Structure formats: structure tokens, C-alpha cells
Amino acid sequence: DFARLDHHRGLRTGQSEVIFCQGKQPEHIIKILRHLGDKELNVLATRLDIPTAEIVLPHFPDALYDRQARCLLLRPLAEPTVPGKILIMTAGTADLAVAQEALLTARFMGHEVDTLFDVGVAGIHRLLEQKELMDRAEVIIVVAGMEGALASVVGGLVEQPVIAVPTSVGYGAHFQGLAPLLSMLNSCASGVGVVNIDNGFGAASLASAIVRRIMRAGKKGDLT
Amino acid sequence: DFARLDHHRGLRTGQSEVIFCQGKQPEHIIKILRHLGDKELNVLATRLDIPTAEIVLPHFPDALYDRQARCLLLRPLAEPTVPGKILIMTAGTADLAVAQEALLTARFMGHEVDTLFDVGVAGIHRLLEQKELMDRAEVIIVVAGMEGALASVVGGLVEQPVIAVPTSVGYGAHFQGLAPLLSMLNSCASGVGVVNIDNGFGAASLASAIVRRIMRAGKKGDLT
Amino acid sequence: DFARLDHHRGLRTGQSEVIFCQGKQPEHIIKILRHLGDKELNVLATRLDIPTAEIVLPHFPDALYDRQARCLLLRPLAEPTVPGKILIMTAGTADLAVAQEALLTARFMGHEVDTLFDVGVAGIHRLLEQKELMDRAEVIIVVAGMEGALASVVGGLVEQPVIAVPTSVGYGAHFQGLAPLLSMLNSCASGVGVVNIDNGFGAASLASAIVRRIMRAGKKGDLT
Amino acid sequence: DFARLDHHRGLRTGQSEVIFCQGKQPEHIIKILRHLGDKELNVLATRLDIPTAEIVLPHFPDALYDRQARCLLLRPLAEPTVPGKILIMTAGTADLAVAQEALLTARFMGHEVDTLFDVGVAGIHRLLEQKELMDRAEVIIVVAGMEGALASVVGGLVEQPVIAVPTSVGYGAHFQGLAPLLSMLNSCASGVGVVNIDNGFGAASLASAIVRRIMRAGKKGDLT
Amino acid sequence: DFARLDHHRGLRTGQSEVIFCQGKQPEHIIKILRHLGDKELNVLATRLDIPTAEIVLPHFPDALYDRQARCLLLRPLAEPTVPGKILIMTAGTADLAVAQEALLTARFMGHEVDTLFDVGVAGIHRLLEQKELMDRAEVIIVVAGMEGALASVVGGLVEQPVIAVPTSVGYGAHFQGLAPLLSMLNSCASGVGVVNIDNGFGAASLASAIVRRIMRAGKKGDLT
Amino acid sequence: DFARLDHHRGLRTGQSEVIFCQGKQPEHIIKILRHLGDKELNVLATRLDIPTAEIVLPHFPDALYDRQARCLLLRPLAEPTVPGKILIMTAGTADLAVAQEALLTARFMGHEVDTLFDVGVAGIHRLLEQKELMDRAEVIIVVAGMEGALASVVGGLVEQPVIAVPTSVGYGAHFQGLAPLLSMLNSCASGVGVVNIDNGFGAASLASAIVRRIMRAGKKGDLT
Amino acid sequence: DFARLDHHRGLRTGQSEVIFCQGKQPEHIIKILRHLGDKELNVLATRLDIPTAEIVLPHFPDALYDRQARCLLLRPLAEPTVPGKILIMTAGTADLAVAQEALLTARFMGHEVDTLFDVGVAGIHRLLEQKELMDRAEVIIVVAGMEGALASVVGGLVEQPVIAVPTSVGYGAHFQGLAPLLSMLNSCASGVGVVNIDNGFGAASLASAIVRRIMRAGKKGDLT
Amino acid sequence: DFARLDHHRGLRTGQSEVIFCQGKQPEHIIKILRHLGDKELNVLATRLDIPTAEIVLPHFPDALYDRQARCLLLRPLAEPTVPGKILIMTAGTADLAVAQEALLTARFMGHEVDTLFDVGVAGIHRLLEQKELMDRAEVIIVVAGMEGALASVVGGLVEQPVIAVPTSVGYGAHFQGLAPLLSMLNSCASGVGVVNIDNGFGAASLASAIVRRIMRAGKKGDLT
């Protein structure tokens, strides 16, 4: 009775079941995982911190836990089922945890993912060399802390939709991610949509919604 | 020499020329419009306030100016050339100016647009009745001021990508759009990308990038 | 001498004794509980964190401590004495701690409480199905983190007074509850009063003041 | 098509039609007023600034406009139909505009209103002398700018529900109403609900919802 | 060489030596205390947290440490040498730590101190009963968290200078003391000076400067 | 009935009648001035902007209006009646408006005032040369915009109480006075009390309370 | 007496006389200009808005006023006297006003200036093409609004010191320059110093201090 | 593949390799240090907290770790190779950690460093006595927490470029360094560039860029 599972949502919004664990008690998480797991579905649990994971994991011997992304998967990831690549880029090595949450979410939702890490704008040639990889993606997710300038530079280079994820990587006047959040919202490049600070999951969900729409069009071979 | 026009950007990012007029002197705007207009391109000028428009307009007898959207078009809008509908929704009547900027931008970029105005969540049945219209769109732009809850409700109802535009419509603890901005960034619905407060232009640009990608897939009839 | 107990306040404001424990030393809490408990009154202690509770509890063998709500009751709760239901709703499972503080406070003040948990707006049909339960309440308390949109949706569905409690459940641009706080203050639904972030106690106190006023009118059978 | 009037809301939430004019074009306001006025309903328009009012008024010869409250009424106020007094208090003379919006809203919704103006806490005896007037009200609305301390003092004196309205009256570190908003949200008196800065309308709407609930109980003469 | 002691400051500003320990390494604190203690002066060390105090204390067998105030005194307090009382008031029991820092500082600077704790405005009669005690003071320090309304109420009751100290006691929209800070800066009572959040030391220093000035006038028996 | 004049306040708090005009309608100001002026009292009206002053002034032929300070005096200032100088210093020429409000308030309250303008810390020798003038004052008011460093430098030079007034003089990251406000609250000099941004009135009121206390001691020739 | 001119500052800090006009009365500005102009010095007046300039200009027939930069020069600019180029870059055309203030200041201080306008990162090839021009400068000033990413990209390309000036060009979540300010402070490129929002003057002053130091070394031909 | 080392950056920007360790996993830091160390370069690792350092250090027996600065050096510091002194000043003893990060960075980059610690403005004579030491420096770094006034005072005394580093030393309305950050950005002294809160590394990088430029000029003995 504490959790009202939404069995229609999958149908309605085309998304699988994902549990947001922050603020939930371990026993609640276990019950929800049990309930959902019964239906032969894979389940993704995000924002599951390490101490809670250590309580939850013993109840699910097949589950996998990614310590960097703080994500649990009830069963191993299946092969990608949706054509159309999602490219995940990061500005620095310290943004990897958020990128990894996005990666697991995208893979969990059935997508192929390419990655390009540590290509911050302070060494812009590292970025420009990778134009080809960018061209192969349907959607690009840019994960960046510090000043978040990577989103603008990438947005100005490509024609694909860009999803920008500010991260809390930084200190001082970074204000836990406010600096790149504002930066990305004010990007001088158009065609950039922003999600919450550190929200790798949300970026991948939006990327998934876009790629599924593209795939659907590809299947029909016609839009009207 | 005060403005370095980027003739490659169209090719690179797939977007037409748009001039951001805020902070530019009237004579600068006139020169840029002249320069770009010479190439038989249509040009969109956004954030052109009424007093400046009154100085600029006499120089371009064919131009159209939309006072609500504060946008100028050098030539009349052509018929949509890109299949795939963009739906623009607003929570209230006061959000129309921003919605209109989005609409003109989307039409300028060649898209078909549907609109659904004044469907705020305080009368949620007005919204639920319109599910069919939502289903017809490839991408949905939600324009909302006040608390911006419309983005979450729409995001939970549909499987398409949702682009949320917070507006500065409100007062007091609204802080000129901060309330719906934070609300949208924290949306409990996934698959929502956010653009800057009052940025109808940016929302339409992102929608355009998505729809063009979809159309390209539709044309090829296959994704891989 | 460090605490000046206000024995008139109960009479003046119609409320029982509640101790706010945050920032108080354990020995102070014990002394106040002893002093108040002597008068055969039940006492509620809120914001009593678990380490402090472990120091305080051994001194009061009849006391009950709710770890989720971080509340202590000196004696078991009595049966409700005030007719008129208070409905407590939450958007997510993670809002339960705050809802539980509200529930204990309302029960402590003599009220009947109904609950409806985990009915966030991302799956709005779960909410609309529960209209009947809402109709049975005199006052509705809506507890929500994330973007706090539930308050607006409920406020637009019912004619009862709605008390909105933003919670600190969220991350990033949530700013520890600022996002739903601003959202609720800007609700497009009228008839919504807001209390402090995570203030389940305050919401229940206001609900109690309203229900007691209603009950008083019900007893008199006439208002003028 | 720019405005979707919600004819069910009256039934659903027990509230009459009120138009929020900020950000709406004069012609839109006129059309909505015409449409609603046709049904023999009185209509209240709030946040109608003076220049817009001067365009709107000539179209409605029976309408009344209150310059201080910036409110328009399509027809004169009827006699109160709902028993149960609402008391509106202000801390200073400069808070009168907001108080007047609350007063007109409450009267428009059929309520009796008492007022007590300029009783700020810097001269607390002015306040304590008025305890009897407070006792006669079912609900008390406290309108205060500066530091907003009046809400705490009143909340500590009475047992009725208190609705606190922070106002933008102040300067400097007042931040356009942020100071009393935070002050009221953190009130050490319980039983206080807060609405948006300068939101006299919202305070009266909540007061109305409470008083109507009380009246309904009074009519039935019994609550269970 | 890491600390440049200011032996002239005592002469110049009339204040004794006080060490601010936050952010200083234990060995630095020990060296400074040693250096200053050599000159037969008493020394006050503030913001000395408990773990650091446990390293520092064994080196100074005569020193006293107050865990609540987090203050160390190198030698016991002497009897007050300056006539003229400073009254320290708190709104709640949880404000005692800050009040205690003020009390020790004032006593260290040679003043007589009266105290009046837990007289918050939610029970205003507790405050009004104490007018006589207030009248006996030369300066009043008001320490208050939550909404900080006590400063305004006291400021409106007395003619003495009032020094207001906002505390970090509160939660949610309290923002670690921002709420009472803004409240006190916007006090509708004039004659109130504000110091930093939790700055009991600063309040006592200012009170001391005022009382010493008064005493000096008292000694001369004439001002010109 | 819109204004409840507080005839006891003078007695209670030792302060004359001052009207805060911001947000008050001209006719209200005129009525209050009339009412108070009848009692042969001088009256000070602060925050009276120029357009409102032009409506008010013709009704009071003896009144004086200071455009820089935006203050009105009903009658000319009397000679100082309270011995003990208040020194008002400003960092820059642009802070003069606030300093002038403080000066008029202090003179209105019967005090002697010295002034020292434009002695910002960027040319610190200009400040150090004036030590003697500082020594002659009982209390020093420091008015400073920009980064507000003057308060710290003065506070470190003198033993008198210092009252710091941040001003809104600045731009950009000054945030209308937030920069010097925070600077002054965090002053490394002790013995500094802060009032609201641009609050020359409040600074003078506090200075007056201090000087009156000093004078009272001087008269009695003894403190105990 | 309202302005204390600092005749030593030029000697002490190597800088000429500059008047900051914001908040100063026209008559004050005129007096200061007169006083300084008498000494055969050129004078620069910044932040002189157009209406004030129209009052001031007629008194100084040789003075020049730049409407875009809002700067006045008492006499025409002399030829550069200090070798070593300062390069001023802007991200967009709308940043020109701030760049122009920097340019006039640098020229006034005797420097040679190169400019490179409208090279925002959304079209990064426009920027990379200009590496040679950057290489010719001793110091680079980067003026950028929107998200301010240009500072990071330039800082990563060059070895010279970079001075970043955030501008208030933008809207919504730009918060009048806060977005590029935070962005620049968090730049992932090192070697970047930041000045206040829109502070073209400050950037040029710092650049001047650097170039003068370089020139001095160049003259001596040796550093030790 | 998680880290893309930028071997051109040294050439391009004239700076050695520095690793920013915050948010990086220990194994990543070890791999990067190994990779870079192989090339016989010294490497500086900043923001390496003590627990992580304890994992990393055993792998590099020649490395040195400074606990106060939280910096690791792979090999001992070489003798300074660049003439031209950098002076590092602090306002208080608690600012030493940040000053030490700046010192190590400057020394790592080959510079000579002078230091002047604990010369806050509350005892301004301690500062003025040190003018000669200041005169010997090419660039001055001012590290200050609390209200950060030291930057303004130093900036007004010297003609060299001043780099201001706000620190998080303070509490309450300090907001973790916001107070001195705003203070320094609004400095009334010109010629001051600001870096991020606690960014000793950034300050030293900018100082290094300036001094290298000066040295280069000194070598050439001519600037044009």
C-alpha cells in the first residue's frame, strides 16, 4: 500500500519500469523489486547508494550492481533491440558516474550506445577530432560539470538533437551544479535540451523517446 | 566587422539563419538583415522589441512583424516542407507570447504545427480530452508559467519526447520564471528536456532537430 | 530555566504540547518530557533523531518512537475524539517520512486520518481513481517532493481546503525542497496553503485548526 | 480558442469565475469577460493594471474597478450569503493593496469580512487590544511585508486557522517579499498556512474554502 | 610566521585577544594560545569544535572548555569590571549554544550579563511579563532562529539599542539562518543592529563597545 | 482607520514619529502628516519619492523636502539637544543619498552629526588621515556600496560601536546591495552591527538609541 | 567636500583618473571633471548614462561621449604610449557595449588594442581561424554573455593571461549575467581571471597593469 | 579510454600537467599519474583528499603529499627557473590551505614565491608595514575569506596586477565563500582579477601566465 505501481505506464509512455531509490527504505525497495521481478521483466533501480545496495543485493542473486553509477539491474542487460545510436560524451573523467547512469539506462531501454569521454573544451582539438563519431549518432548526450561549455561547442557542431546534463563536479562558485546548469540553459547553440543536475537517467529517457520515435518512422518508411 | 555571419552553420547544424536582436543596435540589425536577405533566404529575427521594430521595419517593406511574439520575418512563411507535426501546448492564455515565438520559429524551419492553448492542470479534464491531438504529434512543446506542472502531467501521458518551456508569467515567489524552471527540471515524468525561461525559439529549434532526424529516417525507410 | 513552558498556549490556541527537539540537548529533552508528562498529558516530540532518541527512550518506558517520522509519543495514541477526516496524500514513496510526521501529529491532536500514498502526477489515472476518497475528507494534506505538481492537480479537483507540504525528496536543481516549495506557492489552483519544506507537523496543525473549527460549527448546528 | 473556459470548475471546486489578467492582452480580457458575463454571473478580474483597465472598462459600463487592489468586478458585489466571518489584518498601511484584493475576493465569494489594519508588531499593544475582534472570526488572513512577524504573533494568540500573505512592501534585503515569505514559512507558531507573495486572491480563496466547509458542517448540524 | 598577532589592537579598539579557531590547525591554535598566554592575559578561543578541543586542552591544564558554546578560556573568568548590564534573550531552547557564546564573550570582556531564555513570540505573554528585566539592561542581545520575530517585538518594546543574532536553528526554507537574518534586517522596529548568523561573539563585542562607551560617559559625568 | 498611529511608541522606545512612505498613497501620507502635525510635533517622512512629494508638499507650506535623501520634514530642524557626536562616513560620492537620510534622521532625533564623505579603501591614506575626527564621535555610521570594505577597515581602527549600512550602489554581481551586505555581516572586525541595504534611517535610529543611552549615563554621572 | 580626490593614487597604482558616474548627481560630475580637467589631465568618465551626459556635455565643449560605451573623455585620445597589444574579443554583437568600455579604457591608459568581435563558440571555426591574431596580443580580454563559454575555449587555446568579462546579455535563467559569471569562475581552462559582470573598465585596468609590468621588464631588458 | 590526456596543451598554453582529482576514482588517478610520470615529467595532483591520497601514495614512493594543500607532487620541486616573484598574501591563518595550494602550484610551474600571511584589514598597520615586500613582486595573489576586504586594500596600494582568491573560511551569511567572492568582484580597486572560491591552483596559473609573459619580454629586452 505504500507504493502504487503503475502497470499502465509502460504502455502509455513506452518506458520500462525504473525505481528511484533515493529516500526509500531498503525493505520498500526489496518489496517493489520482488513484485516487479515476478512478471519476468527486467528492472532498473537508480540512485541506490552503496550501503542500501548491500542490504538489497543478497535478496536478488542474479542482480548486478554498478558502484560508479549507483544502479542495480535485476537481470543482465539484453542485446540492443532498437536501432539508432545514442552517443554519450563527457567533459572530464569525474563526470563518468553520471555518464554511466545514462549508459545503463539507455542500454536497459534497448538502445545501442557509443561513448566519448574526457573531451572538455580546454583541449578543443580532442573534441574536433571526433566529429565522425558524432555524425554516427541519432542523439547526443553531453555530460559536463565545471562550466559546462561542452554542450555549447557540441551543439554548434552537429545537427542532431543534443541533451545536456550538468553535473555537480566542481567546487566553490559551482554551487553543486548550478554553474553548468545555467550555462547549458543559456547555451548560444540552439537545439539543446537540458535535464536536471546529475540526471543521467532523465537524459537517457529523453534520448530513448527520441530514438524510438525515429525508429518508428524508419519502420513505417513514411511519416504521413 | 561587428558581426561575423556564420555561413557554414546552416550546413553544419541544419538550421536557417536566425538573428537574436536583444542588445543589438537598430542599425546593426538592419545591416545584418540586408546582408542575409540578399541571398534570397528568409530570415527570422527574434526578441525584437516594438520600439526597435518600428525603426527596422520601414527598411524592409515585405517583412512581417508579430507584436505578441516580438518576431520579424523578412518574407512570408512558406508552406511546411517537413512532414511530422509539432504540437505546442500552453498552460494559460498569458503564455501565448512565448508559444507564438515557438510557433513562428517552427514554421520558419519548415514544420507543421498544431496548437492547444490554455489547458492548465487546475482543470485537468480539459487536458485529458485532448489525448488524441497529442497522439498525432511527433514532438510536444509544453509552454507553462505559474508552477509549470503541465509539463509533468503531459510527460506522464505520452510517449513522445516533451520539450518544456518555463515562462516568466507569474509574480512573487515565481522569481520571473524560476519556479516553473525548477519544477520542470525536477519533473517526475521522464523524457522531458527543458530550455531557458521564455525561450520559445530554443524549444522550436530542438523540436525541429528531432523532427528532421525522424523525417530523415522515414525517408530512408530504414535506420541501419 | 533554559525552557519556559507555555501552559496557557493549549488554552489560547487549542493545541496540545509538542516539543521540537532539533538543536536541543538530550538532557533538556528529558527534563521537558518529565515535566510535561507529570501532568498526565500525552506529549509529542518531533524532529528527534535516532541517536538522541536512543538516549531519551530508556527514561520513558511507556514511550513509543517512530523511526521513519522521527517522532516520540510519551503514551500510546488515544482513539480519535474529533469527527471529520483529514486525508494525507503523498506523491511518492520517498515522501512517507514527512507524511508519517503529519499522520502522528494529526492523530495526536485527536483526528481521524485517511491516507493515499504514491499517487504522483506522472501516472495521473492512479490519482483520478481516488476521487471518492478525497470527497470524504474535510481537509486534504498533499505531501510532495520532486516538482510538487500533485498539489496543483489535487487543488484543481476538490473544493476542500488543501494544505501543501513540499519535501526535500529530490536532487540537483531541487535545492533541498526549494523546487516544490516554489511550485506550490505558485500553484495555478486556488485554495492551497503552503507550509515549510518537510513540515508534516505544521500541515497537521493547520489541518487540525480547520477541522476543529468545522466540528465546533457542526456541534452548534448553526454559525451565526 | 486562446482561452479554454472551465465551466465545470465552479461545480468541482466550489469557486466562481475569476480572471487573472497579468500577461493577457486587453482584447483577450474583454472577450473572456463578455463570454462569462453573458451567463448572468458576476466575474472578478484580478491583477488588471491601470492602463489595461482603461482600455477594458469602457466596454463594461456596469463594471467597477478598484485602483488600489487592481481588481475589476463586472457587477456590484451582492450581500454576503455565507455566514462565518473572515478577518483580514495588515501590519502596515502599505500592505493595504494586497489586503484589498483579498477583501474583494472574499466578498465576491459571498463572505462577510472584518478588517484590522496597521497593527504591526513594533507596537504590539495595538494588536493585543484587538483580541476580541480576532475571536469573532472563523479564519484570519494576516497580510504583512517588512519582516512579516505579525503572522507569528497572531498565530500564537488564536486557535483559528491563520493564512499568511507576505507582501513585497520593503526594500533592500527584503528581496521583493522573500524576507516575509521565509519568515512566515518558518513561523514558530503552528497552524499557519502561507500563500504566494502579494497573493491576496489566493489567501481569500483558501479562507473561502475553509469557511464554506465550516458552514456546510453548521448546516448539517452534525459532522458524522 | 603563520599568525601575525596584533598587539596594538587591544589599545586601538579596546578589545582583548580572541582567537577564531575555525579552519585553524590544532598545532596553530596551541602556539597562539601559548604565545598570548605568556603575557598573563586571559584568552578566549571561539568556534573550537570538540575534536580539536580534545587535542588542545591537555596542553593547558587551567583552561576551561564550554561544549555547548564551543569556547575555550585560558583562565577562569574574572568578576565583572564594567558596570552596565547586557541582557541576552533567546527565542527557543535550541538557540542556547549561540547565546552561550555571547555570554562567555561578554563576561570575558568584563561585563555583567542577565539572561532570559525561551521567550519566543508564539507565547507572547512570556515575553511581556519580563519588561522589568529588560528595563534594567543597557543593551539587549536577541538570539533567535526560526523566523526571528523576537527581535522586532523586543525592538518595539524598549528604548535601548537591540543587537539581533539570527541563528541556524530551523530547517527547510530556513536555509541555515537566512530566514531570521532577512527578517531581522527588515525589522519594522528601528534601533536594531544585526550581526552574522550564529555570531554570538560579534553581538557581545558590539554590546561591549556600546557599554564601554556608556561607562566612559558615566565616569566623566559629562559628555562634552 | 487605514493607519493606527502609535502614540505610546515615543514613550516606550524613546523615538519621535517617522512615517515610512513607500507603498503609501499620497492622500494617506497627507492625512497622517496632518494628524501628527496637529500635535506641534515635528515629523519626518522617509522614502518619499519625488512624484509623491510633489503631490504632498503643497499641503504643508512649512515643510522641507530633501530630494537626495527623499525625506520630508514638517518643520525646520531644531538645534541638537543631545550631546555626543554621531559620525557618518561614506565610501563614495554615490553613497551620499543614503548618508543624507541618516544625517536628517539623526538631526531630527536631536543629535549632532559629523560627516566624512568619499573615503573608500582604494585610497586608504585618505581614511587614515581622519583618525582624529573618528575619535571625537560616540558612534560611527559607515555607509558603503561596492564591496563595503570600509566597514571592516574602520571597525579595525576604532573602539566605538560601528553601524554599517550597505548601499545599492554598484552593478552586476553587486545584486543591488547584496555584496556589501554580506561583506559587512562577515566583517573580520568585531563591534560592527549591520542594518538593511540603503537603510540610513535605521542606522541613525540605532545610533540615536546608543547615544541617548550614553547621554543618560553621562547625566547620572554614575552607572550603577 | 562631497568628493575626496585621490591625487596620490596615480603615483601609487599607476593609473590615471577615472570617474565612476553611476549614482552621482550631474552637478557633482561636472565639479569633479572641472577640478581634474584643470590639471591638464585627460579624464575618463564611465557609466555615464545618456540623460546625465546630456546635462554634463554642454559644460565641456572638447569632451567626447560614446553612447554605446556610455563613456565620456574630457579630451581626445592620445596615440598609444605603451607597447604591447591588448586583444578584446566578444562572443556576440550584443556584447559590444561592454567591449567598447574596455577599449576606451585601455586606449585612455595608453595601450594599443586589437579587436575580434562576434566569435561565439556556436560557430567555433570562426574562432579557430583567428589564432594568429590572438598570438600577437600580450593579454586577451574575453567579453561574453549568454553562457560565457568563449572564455574557456580561448583560455584553452592560448598561453597568455585571459581576462574574462561576463555580460548581462541574455534573459531568463541568465539572471542578468550570473550564468556567464559562474561559467567563467568555473572555467576548465586555467589562467583565467574574472571581473564583475559588464565591467569592461575593470578588465582593461587589469590588462593595463599586466602590460605595464611587461613593458617595464622589456625596458629593463632583465628581470632580476 | 576514461581519460584523454592532452599532450599538446603544454605546448599550446605553456602549462605543465596538473591532475584535478576531485570526483576521480583512486585507480583512475593512479593510472593517469603512471602514464604521465613515465615521460620524466613532474606532475601535480590537486584536490586529492587524504583518504584517496592514502590509497594512491604507496604506488609512488618518490611522491610528496601536502596534507594542508591536499596536493601531491610526483617528484620533489625543482629550483625556480623563472625570474620574477609572485607574492602570496592571506588575510587569516585559516586561509593557509588555499594559499599553500597556490604556493605549490606556482613553485611547480617554476616560479619564485614570497609569502605574507595573516595580514587582515582589521589590523591594517600590519599590512601597511609590508609595502616594501609587495613592491618586490611582479604579481600579487590575495587569499581571503571572511569579507575579503584585503583584496581591495592591497589593490589600492599597489600598481601590480592583483589576483584575488575568495576562500570558504567563514560561516553563516558567508555562504561558503559567496561573501568574499562578491566582495572581490565588486572591489572598488581596479586591476583586480578574481578566480573561483578556494581556487589556489587557478590563481597561481594566472600568475604564472602573467610572469612568463613578463619574463619573455625581459628576455627579448624589447616589446615591439
Ligand SMILES: Nc1ncnc2c1ncn2[C@@H]1O[C@H](COP(=O)(O)O)[C@@H](O)[C@H]1O
Ligand atoms: N530568442 C532566442 N533565444 C536564444 N537564442 C536565440 C534566440 N534567437 C536566436 N538565437 C540564437 O542566436 C543566434 C544568433 O545570434 P546572433 O548572431 O547574435 O544574432 C541564432 O543562430 C540562434 O542560435
Ligand SMILES: Nc1ncnc2c1ncn2[C@@H]1O[C@H](COP(=O)(O)O)[C@@H](O)[C@H]1O
Ligand atoms: N517539526 C516541527 N516543525 C516546526 N515547528 C514545530 C515542530 N514540532 C514542534 N513545533 C513547534 O515548536 C513548538 C515547541 O517548541 P519548543 O518549545 O522549542 O519545544 C511547538 O509548540 C510547535 O509550535
Ligand SMILES: Nc1ncnc2c1ncn2[C@@H]1O[C@H](COP(=O)(O)O)[C@@H](O)[C@H]1O
Ligand atoms: N526608511 C525607513 N526604512 C525602514 N523603516 C523605516 C523607515 N522610515 C521609517 N521607518 C519605520 O517605519 C515606522 C513607520 O511606519 P508607518 O507607520 O508604516 O509609517 C517608523 O516608526 C520606523 O520605525
Ligand SMILES: Nc1ncnc2c1ncn2[C@@H]1O[C@H](COP(=O)(O)O)[C@@H](O)[C@H]1O
Ligand atoms: N584545483 C583545481 N581547480 C580548478 N581546476 C583545476 C585544479 N587542478 C587542476 N585543474 C585543471 O584541471 C585540468 C586537469 O583536469 P583533468 O584532466 O580532469 O585532471 C588541469 O589542466 C587544470 O586546468
Ligand SMILES: [Mg+2]
Ligand atoms: Mg545544433
Ligand SMILES: [Mg+2]
Ligand atoms: Mg513521457
Ligand SMILES: [Mg+2]
Ligand atoms: Mg480547490
Ligand SMILES: [Mg+2]
Ligand atoms: Mg495558532
Ligand SMILES: [Mg+2]
Ligand atoms: Mg526600539
Ligand SMILES: [Mg+2]
Ligand atoms: Mg572595533
Ligand SMILES: [Mg+2]
Ligand atoms: Mg591558458
Ligand SMILES: [Mg+2]
Ligand atoms: Mg591597483
